[in-house]
Amino acid sequence: MSDETHRTRTYEWSDPAELARVAREMSGHEYFAAWSKGELVPPIAATLGFELASYRDGHVEISSVPEEFQYSPYGMLHGGLAATLLDTATGCAIHTRLPAGTGYATLNLNLSYLRPITIETGPVRCLGRVSSMGSRVAVAEAELLDARGQSLAQATSTCLIIRPD
Numbered sequence: 001m002s003d004e005t006h007r008t009r010t011y012e013w014s015d016p017a018e019l020a021r022v023a024r025e026m027s028g029h030e031y032f033a034a035w036s037k038g039e040l041v042p043p044i045a046a047t048l049g050f051e052l053a054s055y056r057d058g059h060v061e062i063s064s065v066p067e068e069f070q071y072s073p074y075g076m077l078h079g080g081l082a083a084t085l086l087d088t089a090t091g092c093a094i095h096t097r098l099p100a101g102t103g104y105a106t107l108n109l110n111l112s113y114l115r116p117i118t119i120e121t122g123p124v125r126c127l128g129r130v131s132s133m134g135s136r137v138a139v140a141e142a143e144l145l146d147a148r149g150q151s152l153a154q155a156t157s158t159c160l161i162i163r164p165d
Contacts, residue, residue: 058130077117089128090140090157111155
């Protein structure tokens, strides 16, 4: 590859161990309030270019702008990025309902890709919502949409609720 086709990307992120320590002391609502102010941004959000657009009890909206660095070798956004957006939105929707000291882990992510995503797609938003919240397991759904509201991908996630005991 020539120097003309080479790209460079630089970004910063916070210490994930410190972020986890501080986040464990907050309820989900408190954590998302801090993220929305730019105080506690998850390293994955900085790495992949995700923004917290909005949140409320059981719902989140994560936005992103497709970039070249997110491409697969086939000239479109890598499917793993869409999967990460969907996993983030489902997990975060569940997180909004958790008390301080309680965490979650994805057990299963079932997704469907509906349309290719490129930089020409423009900004995308991923809407996550809780569909079932139990004491040990929660289920959430997410949809990835383009600026016109067309569905690009959809997912359902099952998450384990991790209590502090």
